[in-house]
Amino acid sequence: MLDLVIDARSASLGNGFHVRRILPYRLRRMLGPFIFMDHAGPVHIAPENRASMDVLPHPHIGLSTVSYLFDGQVTHRDSLGVQQVIRPGEVNWMTAGRGIAHSERFEDPAMLAGGQLEMIQTWVALPEAAEEQAPTFENYQPEQLPIFTDTGVWMRLIAGAAFGENNQVKTHSPLFYVHVVLEPGARFGLPTHYPERGAYVAKGEVEVNGRTYGVGQLLVFTQGVDPVIVAREASTLLLLGGEPLGERFIWWNFVSSSRERIEQAKADWQAGRIPLPPNDNQTFVPLPEDRTRPAGSGGNPPPGALS
Structure with a gap:
């Protein structure tokens, strides 16, 4: 009946912010099209630590990020010019397609006063026919x-x-x-x-x-x-x-059915060919040092972070 039980591992997003990382797992890279799953919180954010938890602009290709909050509030900004406050019970579905950059910042006054945050973020890999589509973002209300x-x-x-x-x-x-x-x-x-x-x-x-x-x-x-x-x-x-999609490679924030496409995405981010959010473009996350080849269904877990 039970094929496998995956115990979440602690993963650091930097600055002392840790999440429970569920997918990918060495014995189970994907579940249907879901290729990544993080559970952040519940965590009480002290006002002096709020800025350190911000997720600076960073890129994605070949996937949809799905943000779902139990508690707290996050401000999403992306290279399409979208600025969206994410609240509990909403579905925020960003499809990266051929490339998008976005940030997630904790700007809610309640968060600044030491409020609580709890959210689930998943990545859904795209079918090959949709991997190079134009990027989109949609917010769905409860x-x-x-x-x-x-x-x-x-x-x-x-x-x-x-x-x-x-x-x-x-x-x-x-x-x-x-x-x-x-x-x-x-x-x-x-x-x-x-x-x-x-x-x-x-x-x-x-x-x-x-x-x-x-x-x-x-x-x-x-x-x-x-x-x-x-x-x-x-x-x-x-x-x-x-439904499973077949093998996918994942490295940092990039997902693709092609290793070569991930290498291209690395070069695109380094060269500035993936635009930053126009209303959040003063800082960004640099490409990590590449110590591993892109991981597929039997490879290493990604060095990436909460999207």
């Missing part, structure tokens, strides 16, 4: 995202299709991404028609087939089974997966 409730269960469909629901979030391949909140004793399952499926425990503790799992664990399920997830206490899950 009212655009279907909610399902039942005894002890609250569910929001973040993206894709699941449990007979779909929404307006534009995706590029078949997938599901669901936020689930369970009361103690509640029982829940997974969509059955996707070949790759997982459940990440963001809060609480759940039981599957007599064994318990807690915060920071991604449960990857065998294709074709219909697992029953039982909440041992109040719990929050992220369900995700979909």
